[in-house]
Amino acid sequence: MFNSFRLSMTWLHTWFGLVLGFVLMVVFFFGSLSVFDREIDRWALPETRFEPQTMPSFDARLRPIFEQIVPEEEELAAARERVGGPLLETLPLMNWNAYTTHRDPVLSLTAEFAVKNNPDDPYDHVHGHVTIDPRTGRILPHDDLNLGSDFFYPMHYSLHLHWLDLGYWLVGLAALTMLAALVSGVVMHRKIFRELFTFRPAKSTQRSLLDLHNLTGVVALPFSFMFPLTGLIIFAGIYLPVSETMLEPAAMAYQQAEAEKNGLPFQPAGTAAPLSSVDAMVAEAKRRWAARDMPGEVGFLAIQHVGDVNSYVSIYRAGSDRVALVGQGVHFAAPTGRVLYEEPPPPVVFGINEFLTGLHLQHFEHWLLRWLYVAGGFAGCVCIATGLIFFVGKRRVRHATQGIAGARWVDALSVTAITGMLVATLAMLVANRLLPAQLDHRGTWQEGVFWSAWLLALLHAAGRSGPVQQGRIAPAWREQCWAIVVLALAAVLSNWLTTGDHLLKTIRAGYWPVAGFDLTLASSAALAGLTALHLRRREHRHAPSAALDDEVASDAGAPEVAHG
Amino acid sequence: MNSLTLQRAQIVSRIAASLLGGYAFAWGFTTLGIVLGLGLGMPYGEAQTLLFLLAFLVFLVSFCWAFAAKSSARVWAVLAGGGAAMTGVAWLLSRVLAS
Numbered sequence: 001m002f003n004s005f006r007l008s009m010t011w012l013h014t015w016f017g018l019v020l021g022f023v024l025m026v027v028f029f030f031g032s033l034s035v036f037d038r039e040i041d042r043w044a045l046p047e048t049r050f051e052p053q054t055m056p057s058f059d060a061r062l063r064p065i066f067e068q069i070v071p072e073e074e075e076l077a078a079a080r081e082r083v084g085g086p087l088l089e090t091l092p093l094m095n096w097n098a099y100t101t102h103r104d105p106v107l108s109l110t111a112e113f114a115v116k117n118n119p120d121d122p123y124d125h126v127h128g129h130v131t132i133d134p135r136t137g138r139i140l141p142h143d144d145l146n147l148g149s150d151f152f153y154p155m156h157y158s159l160h161l162h163w164l165d166l167g168y169w170l171v172g173l174a175a176l177t178m179l180a181a182l183v184s185g186v187v188m189h190r191k192i193f194r195e196l197f198t199f200r201p202a203k204s205t206q207r208s209l210l211d212l213h214n215l216t217g218v219v220a221l222p223f224s225f226m227f228p229l230t231g232l233i234i235f236a237g238i239y240l241p242v243s244e245t246m247l248e249p250a251a252m253a254y255q256q257a258e259a260e261k262n263g264l265p266f267q268p269a270g271t272a273a274p275l276s277s278v279d280a281m282v283a284e285a286k287r288r289w290a291a292r293d294m295p296g297e298v299g300f301l302a303i304q305h306v307g308d309v310n311s312y313v314s315i316y317r318a319g320s321d322r323v324a325l326v327g328q329g330v331h332f333a334a335p336t337g338r339v340l341y342e343e344p345p346p347p348v349v350f351g352i353n354e355f356l357t358g359l360h361l362q363h364f365e366h367w368l369l370r371w372l373y374v375a376g377g378f379a380g381c382v383c384i385a386t387g388l389i390f391f392v393g394k395r396r397v398r399h400a401t402q403g404i405a406g407a408r409w410v411d412a413l414s415v416t417a418i419t420g421m422l423v424a425t426l427a428m429l430v431a432n433r434l435l436p437a438q439l440d441h442r443g444t445w446q447e448g449v450f451w452s453a454w455l456l457a458l459l460h461a462a463g464r465s466g467p468v469q470q471g472r473i474a475p476a477w478r479e480q481c482w483a484i485v486v487l488a489l490a491a492v493l494s495n496w497l498t499t500g501d502h503l504l505k506t507i508r509a510g511y512w513p514v515a516g517f518d519l520t521l522a523s524s525a526a527l528a529g530l531t532a533l534h535l536r537r538r539e540h541r542h543a544p545s546a547a548l549d550d551e552v553a554s555d556a557g558a559p560e561v562a563h564g
Numbered sequence: 565m566n567s568l569t570l571q572r573a574q575i576v577s578r579i580a581a582s583l584l585g586g587y588a589f590a591w592g593f594t595t596l597g598i599v600l601g602l603g604l605g606m607p608y609g610e611a612q613t614l615l616f617l618l619a620f621l622v623f624l625v626s627f628c629w630a631f632a633a634k635s636s637a638r639v640w641a642v643l644a645g646g647g648a649a650m651t652g653v654a655w656l657l658s659r660v661l662a663s
Binding site: 002005008009011012173176179180183184229232233236237240242243246247249250251253254258347349350352353356 | 583590591594595598599602607608609610612613614616617619620621623624627628631632651654655658661662
């Protein structure tokens with residue numbers, strides 16, 4: 001089909017990069033934001049702006065709160081649908097768990113309750129959930145949306161498209177495309193090393209765009225390769241569900257054998273038993289970690305079969321000082337506090353897997369590295385965005401002379417996926433600060449603002465991309481850049497007005513979750529403003545007659561790369 | 565059929581082979597690899613994790629090769645045929661191991 005290996009890779013790079021570039025843009029951008037998801041939560045929930053806390057006393061503080069947790073109304077409604085009728089009077093409690101990291105001031109507690117009367121699924125269950133201030137035990141309002149960890153982060157891996165898990169599969173396909181785009185990109189450009197040092201901003205637009213595309217692609221290559229790959233590995237169980245289908249008998253046999261070997265009861269016995277001191281178990285787990293020369297804090301605490309004689313408590317160490325996530329679990333018999341099983345160091349394969357997933361999920365405590373992750377993510381965004389813009393630039397004049405609308409619609413979609421995505425995100429931040437505090441379903445309203453703003457950006461991009469059909473730059477880019485300026489400044493300002501936490505105050509106090517995010521917003525506004533001014537100059541230069549000459553010159557300047 | 569529609573059909577066939585064939589090949593590779601690992605005495609959890617680490621690299625190579633290869637028929641034969649064959653062998657071996 002293709003005359004050479006290079007041409008086949010060029011085709012793959014151009015067309016898969018185009019179709020999935022829009023999804024990749026979303027995945028890379030929200031992935032970059034997710035590096036600081038907990039800090040964005042602080043910005044969005046002013047009452048949680050205090051220092052991170054370690055896991056508080058279970059016996060004194062957590063247990064009374066766990067005992068109050070009831071199943072979520074929405075989950076109960078969904079369970080009634082699944083059962084096809086009313087549920088049992090009380091749902092038996094299955095387990096409790098609490099999870100925290102070195103970046104969490106608040107603590108989230110979860111309980112699971114069994115839905116016994118579902119004939120289709122004997123393991124059916126529903127959740128109950130509260131977030132508390134661990135210093136006082138106060139339960140925080142239930143309706144709040146953790147903007148960073150509950151909206152931006154899931155956007156990164158699921159696009160919030162839950163129907164048939166479509167979002168996961170689209171993101172997976174985009175990840176595969178990213179890997180293939182990097183491989184094919186390296187094949188297309190043979191002078192890889194030279195491109196590491198090549199950026200000619202003063203040359204024609206197309207030449208500078210391609211330089212920037214290559215530069216960001218090559219500089220961030222190990223990063224941009226590692227992330228899609230480890231992302232696929234993290235969700236391997238979804239993409240390749242071998243253990244739930246073809247190899248289910250072997251997988252189940254393994255799980256049961258493991259449980260028996262470790263002495264952790266798989267099922268409750270049905271006999272009630274009290275829970276002994278969990279604080280004593282925590283102290284013992286910490287003593288054992290210290291004895292293994294890895295003292296640490298509790299990251300994850302779970303109690304299975306609560307209240308049963310078979311109940312056991314699992315205590316995992318927070319992975320703040322290493323790449324791998326929580327681990328080194330110590331398991332205790334809940335009624336006696338006796339150690340049932342201490343997990344040994346993982347076998348080599350698990351160690352490699354934990355390292356790779358840890359690299360992606362980054363629970364470690366290292367702020368410079370965290371910022372490098374953001375820089376790598378934004379480099380990926382620039383690489384994807386310049387690829388999309390180059391695609392249009394390459395075809396704008398040709399399509400204009402041939403009367404084809406292709407370049408125009410790709411341009412409109414690119415505007416939506418690049419500046420439109422920023423507009424939607426910033427509009428959501430402004431809504432977060434300005435919607436009335438007592439509003440019911442405030443989180444849902446914020447999500448509504450996000451999607452409506454993005455839809456408006458699409459309509460605006462479609463309406464204001466007409467000049468592309470005359471071979472010119474769409475004014476939609478410049479206008480949405482101005483929208484970014486206004487919204488980013490409005491976000492900083494509304495944070496100040498509604499909480500009193502202006503930049504001078506947060507910087508002086510050294511409260512970086514909010515100061516850092518405000519500074520990022522202000523810099524984004526500045527960058528978007530400069531871009532808008534630059535675009536205005538370009539639009540003047542790209543008056544109809546000049547446009548053709550410039551494009552011809554740029555094609556002549558880039559003869560070694562044969563894009564599509 | 566003129567040459568343009570022929571080329572369109574070719575491209576559709578390659579895209580389908582790269583995604584569906586590549587997936588079938590990755591699935592066959594993963595299941596066969598896990599079962600072979602079990603046969604060599606590896607615990608299931610480790611065998612599965614090892615193959616998950618490798619599966620997407622295999623998918624990536626299959627995906628790129630689907631466009632680079634000269635013959636479309638060979639792409640389908642290797643990716644879909646090979647994937648089905650590996651899956652079949654894995655299924656048979658898993659029954660043997662279970663018995």
